[in-house]
Amino acid sequence: MPIRVLPDALVDQIAAGEVIERPASVVKELVENSLDAGASRIEVDVERGGVGLIRVSDDGRGIAAAELPLALARHATSKITSLDDLEAVTTLGFRGEALPSIGSVAKLRIATRAAGEPQGAEIIIEGGAATAVRPAAQPAGTTIEVRDLFFNVPARRKFVRSDTTELTHIARLIERLALSRFDVAFRLRHGSRTLLDAPVVSAGEAERARLDEILGGDFTAAAVRQPHNNCWNRWWST
Ligand SMILES: Nc1ncnc2c1ncn2[C@@H]1O[C@H](COP(=O)(O)OP(=O)(O)OP(=O)(O)O)[C@@H](O)[C@H]1O
């Protein structure tokens, strides 16, 4: 076979193979983007364990309509511009790879409205082919919907487990994120069932409500707070 340059869509699918292992990997990439966008509320809706639908809505800074096609381009990022930035990176993402990867193995819709934009805008990409940017009804922030994950990659779909198993992976991920960011409200729903609803909590005792919700009251009852590093431990581990 002669040496040849691979088509862009295939390059994205190969990249997706590295990053998108299962529905929870998509949720991780989308929620990390919401956190990087300064969101204070992140809502995650999933259907069929995330294979049918993953929708992440945030109230972050949004994407300018003119930049929407770039958000889907490989190696396009707003988070770094130089090697120096990379060495001091404080965002969760910086490769500019997640959205094009997801868009190459699923049906992806981004609806967004950046502060100061008179109206929202949307773009849709299915298996690597993107539409033009169109106006869309969207409050300030971003909503990303991912449908039919791995619809065009049967080999990957075979490794997806039951809805319950995939949902468990997603729930554990959101719980971990919710434990790391008390300043952000998280809600996770599977169909009409709410699995986690964690409002923003202020510092101090109010944190305990979130810990109770995620770790259970037994944990917090048996835990002591370390005032110097602001973290909670089970008393027997201190
Ligand atoms: N929820 C969001 N709110 C605002 N901007 C977003 C959001 N999601 C994505 N973007 C924009 O789209 C760009 C591309 O996102 P993508 O996740 O593909 O790359 P990244 O986050 O820069 O890097 P990585 O591939 O490491 O995640 C981001 O750099 C950001 O500017």
Ligand SMILES: [Mg+2]
């Ligand atoms: Mg990202």
